[in-house]
Amino acid sequence: MMRRVYLDNNATTPVLPEVLETMRPYFGERFGNASSIHHHGQETRAAVEDARASVAALLGCRESEVVFTSGGTEGDNLAIAGLANSGDHVITSSVEHHAVIHACKHLEEAGCEVTFLPVDGQGLVAPEDVRRALRPNTKLISIMMANNETGVLQPVEEIGKIAAEADVFFHTDAVQAAGKVAIDVKRIGCDALSISGHKMHAPQGVGALYVRKGTHIRPLFYGGRHERSRRAGTENVPGIVALGKAAELALQAFERGEDKKMTALRDRLQQGIVSQVDEVGVNGNGAPRVPNTTNVYFDHIEGEALVIALDLKGLAVSTGAACSSGAIEPSHVLTAMGLRGDRARASIRFSLGKQNTAEDVDFALALVPETVARLRDLSPVYKKEAAGSKLGARS
Amino acid sequence: MNSKTIAVAMSGGVDSSTVAAMLRAEGHSVIGLTMQLWNQRRLAGREGMPESVQGRCCSLDDVYDARRVAQHLGIPYYVVNHEERFEQDVVRPFVEEYLSGRTPIPCSLCNNHLKFDQLLIVAQQIGAEQVATGHYARVEYDSARGRWLLMRPADLAKDQTYFLFGLTQEQLCRTIFPLGGMTKPEVRELARKHGLALAEKPDSQEICFVPGGDYKRFIDAYLADQGEALPDTAGELVTTNGEVIGEHPGIHNFTVGQRKGLGVATGSPLYVIQINGADKQVVVGGEEHLYSRTLRARRVNLIAVDELREPMRVTVKIRHRHEPAPAVIEKSGDDEILVTFDQPQRAVTPGQAAVFYDGNIVVGGGWIS
Numbered sequence: 001m002m003r004r005v006y007l008d009n010n011a012t013t014p015v016l017p018e019v020l021e022t023m024r025p026y027f028g029e030r031f032g033n034a035s036s037i038h039h040h041g042q043e044t045r046a047a048v049e050d051a052r053a054s055v056a057a058l059l060g061c062r063e064s065e066v067v068f069t070s071g072g073t074e075g076d077n078l079a080i081a082g083l084a085n086s087g088d089h090v091i092t093s094s095v096e097h098h099a100v101i102h103a104c105k106h107l108e109e110a111g112c113e114v115t116f117l118p119v120d121g122q123g124l125v126a127p128e129d130v131r132r133a134l135r136p137n138t139k140l141i142s143i144m145m146a147n148n149e150t151g152v153l154q155p156v157e158e159i160g161k162i163a164a165e166a167d168v169f170f171h172t173d174a175v176q177a178a179g180k181v182a183i184d185v186k187r188i189g190c191d192a193l194s195i196s197g198h199k200m201h202a203p204q205g206v207g208a209l210y211v212r213k214g215t216h217i218r219p220l221f222y223g224g225r226h227e228r229s230r231r232a233g234t235e236n237v238p239g240i241v242a243l244g245k246a247a248e249l250a251l252q253a254f255e256r257g258e259d260k261k262m263t264a265l266r267d268r269l270q271q272g273i274v275s276q277v278d279e280v281g282v283n284g285n286g287a288p289r290v291p292n293t294t295n296v297y298f299d300h301i302e303g304e305a306l307v308i309a310l311d312l313k314g315l316a317v318s319t320g321a322a323c324s325s326g327a328i329e330p331s332h333v334l335t336a337m338g339l340r341g342d343r344a345r346a347s348i349r350f351s352l353g354k355q356n357t358a359e360d361v362d363f364a365l366a367l368v369p370e371t372v373a374r375l376r377d378l379s380p381v382y383k384k385e386a387a388g389s390k391l392g393a394r395s
Numbered sequence: 396m397n398s399k400t401i402a403v404a405m406s407g408g409v410d411s412s413t414v415a416a417m418l419r420a421e422g423h424s425v426i427g428l429t430m431q432l433w434n435q436r437r438l439a440g441r442e443g444m445p446e447s448v449q450g451r452c453c454s455l456d457d458v459y460d461a462r463r464v465a466q467h468l469g470i471p472y473y474v475v476n477h478e479e480r481f482e483q484d485v486v487r488p489f490v491e492e493y494l495s496g497r498t499p500i501p502c503s504l505c506n507n508h509l510k511f512d513q514l515l516i517v518a519q520q521i522g523a524e525q526v527a528t529g530h531y532a533r534v535e536y537d538s539a540r541g542r543w544l545l546m547r548p549a550d551l552a553k554d555q556t557y558f559l560f561g562l563t564q565e566q567l568c569r570t571i572f573p574l575g576g577m578t579k580p581e582v583r584e585l586a587r588k589h590g591l592a593l594a595e596k597p598d599s600q601e602i603c604f605v606p607g608g609d610y611k612r613f614i615d616a617y618l619a620d621q622g623e624a625l626p627d628t629a630g631e632l633v634t635t636n637g638e639v640i641g642e643h644p645g646i647h648n649f650t651v652g653q654r655k656g657l658g659v660a661t662g663s664p665l666y667v668i669q670i671n672g673a674d675k676q677v678v679v680g681g682e683e684h685l686y687s688r689t690l691r692a693r694r695v696n697l698i699a700v701d702e703l704r705e706p707m708r709v710t711v712k713i714r715h716r717h718e719p720a721p722a723v724i725e726k727s728g729d730d731e732i733l734v735t736f737d738q739p740q741r742a743v744t745p746g747q748a749a750v751f752y753d754g755n756i757v758v759g760g761g762w763i764s
Contacts, residue, residue, distance in 0.1 A: 302517075304475055304476060305475070305517050305520045305521060308473045308475070308517075308521045309520055309522065311471070312426065312471060312521055312522060313522075374520065374522075375520045378516060378519045379516070379520070
């Protein structure tokens with residue numbers, strides 16, 4: 001068997017063994033509908049509420065402020081479609097996840113005005129830009145906490161203050177932040193915050209949206225009065241239990257300082273690549289970032305070919321957002337940061353998870369430089385450019 | 396047997412799927428690659444284009460089929476995006492050729508610039524020694540000549556060498572056509588044996604990026620998408636004697652040999668004889684004017700020989716569905732070959748390829764000017 005190392009944890013993470021053990025009974029003996037009156041219902045209701053308490057602890061909010069969802073996309077949609085109405089103005093950024101961008105585009109079609117703020121070369125939104133974009137009819141600001149492609153952390157606390165002063169709702173997509181950096185909704189000052197289970201070692205198909213007490217949010221689904229009438233549909237009990245456990249483990253990990261260990265591991269990977277490969281750079285290196293992500297450009301290659309070549313040798317990384325077929329456009333995130341198209345297409349995201357070890361990083365460091373060299377050797381563009389630069393040096 | 400790492404260009408059709416299954420069964424390490432070349436949704440909803448194209452995420456149904464085959468065979472499978480190059484090297488020239496009065500063959504351009512260029516590079520970059528495709532053709536090394544030869548396949552009804560004349564020695568030496576010795580029914584039978592669900596999938600006939608085959612509507616929709624106006628190529632309809640007998644709405648609506656849709660009624664049937672892009676004239680005349688004994692082929696690629704030093708007796712195919720006709724070819728200029736047929740040939744069409752054969756061996760070919 002070929003050794004396989006997975007460094008694409010921003011796409012999804014493996015379910016931690018403890019999380020799997022915790023959720024397992026809810027597929028079998030503890031199967032009740034959490035809304036049922038009888039013993040079976042009471043048993044699962046207790047589990048759902050315990051999980052809610054764990055998620056509330058992770059986010060620094062009340063239990064009643066946690067709405068369980070099917071994942072990050074639903075949370076983003078619920079917050080955006082549920083807080084803005086036709087005629088409202090919404091402020092967001094050009095580096096958001098598609099769950100936010102496309103939800104905002106839908107709002108435009110439904111009669112809202114949307115401002116997509118630019119970012120600087122490091123991928124950061126300027127809080128001053130947010131303030132300047134405010135209009136009398138601004139209803140909502142939605143700016144992500146951490147970017148999925150670069151890991152760059154936005155100044156959400158400053159944006160939260162601006163939103164509070166202007167009395168505008170503030171939603172933040174914290175899908176890529178949860179479990180990686182500490183989150184405190186009070187400090188951020190947000191009214192809504194979405195997280196996703198599978199980005200933090202719980203399974204796919206579960207997430208949560210924090211909705212500040214007293215905030216009326218229009219539900220996406222018509223149905224029963226689940227989740228205090230904010231999200232109809234029988235609860236995904238095994239998923240919710242798993243998310244609760246993952247939240248609990250994430251909090252414990254912060255207490256043990258594991259985020260610092262993660263940063264050290266990521267920096268070792270990043271330094272190793274930058275020192276061993278020519279003509280590379282780190283996208284968003286000058287901004288605060290989550291501990292697990294580094295996005296590196298390797299000039300003169302197609303990122304797509306590098307991802308395939310590495311996968312065939314056992315290393316899983318990605319060119320950015322996950323998509324079932326080749327990405328049609330170069331990353332909108334990197335392009336918004338001002339990268340040229342070819343450099344954006346030459347960029348690779350490495351994202352670590354709790355399961356990764358120093359040996360995994362060594363494995364990557366043994367593979368990446370030689371693979372990049374091979375790709376460049378076989379690239380007609382690289383040969384041409386290399387020849388050109390030699391000529392240039394002589395003249 | 397000698398196990399190799401081979402990339403298979405998988406289109407989601409029976410032929411390339413069967414190639415993947417065959418090579419896998421032979422014990423090779425097979426990597427499935429599909430080239431994403433054109434976003435079918437891009438022109439969707441424009442006039443004359445389908446409302447929407449069924450698809451998933453950014454892909455086509457064919458990508459889905461190819462991926463399912465790869466999963467069935469248990470081979471790694473990837474989609475590589477070459478939309479930018481495809482538009483630049485295939486779609487754009489396709490539109491420009493029509494607008495200048497020629498009748499292009501996008502499949503040859505795609506083979507030259509994408510399948511046997513970009514894909515071959517990606518294949519090498521990811522560690523594959525060879526690329527296999529589902530084309531019906533054969534490639535063999537001839538040690539006497541010291542050259543790689545492209546040859547017609549066993550199933551002459553499926554012969555695709557006409558579209559492959561542009562392959563260079565470097566490309567041929569890394570390419571294998573495993574279906575070259577098989578007939579289509581044999582391929583389908585083999586697909587069934589390998590349990591491929593798409594064994595009965597119909598063959599694709601049309602140009603992959605022109606839904607429904609209506610190239611005129613495609614050109615309109617493409618230019619509108621680019622924010623460009625359709626250039627005015629309307630002009631006069633003239634006879635072979637130079638007599639103006641009417642007007643036409645644009646030269647891209649015509650192909651040499653075309654009889655219908657000329658918009659004039661005369662006693663005897665009229666055909667498009669020639670399209671003059673420069674003065675936007677469409678020349679029409681009786682069928683007898685359609686025949687010509689000579690043609691000039693430019694941008695020549697030679698395969699079986701390194702150079703044409705003296706006139707050579709060959710057979711020449713001037714369109715995909717054309718029985719190769721006996722002719723003599725000789726060098727008539729820099730990168731130009733003069734073809735003289737034994738018998739005049741009907742509707743020699745600029746923009747199409749002239750491909751030269753020595754029996755089943757492809758000598759080379761060029762673009763009819």
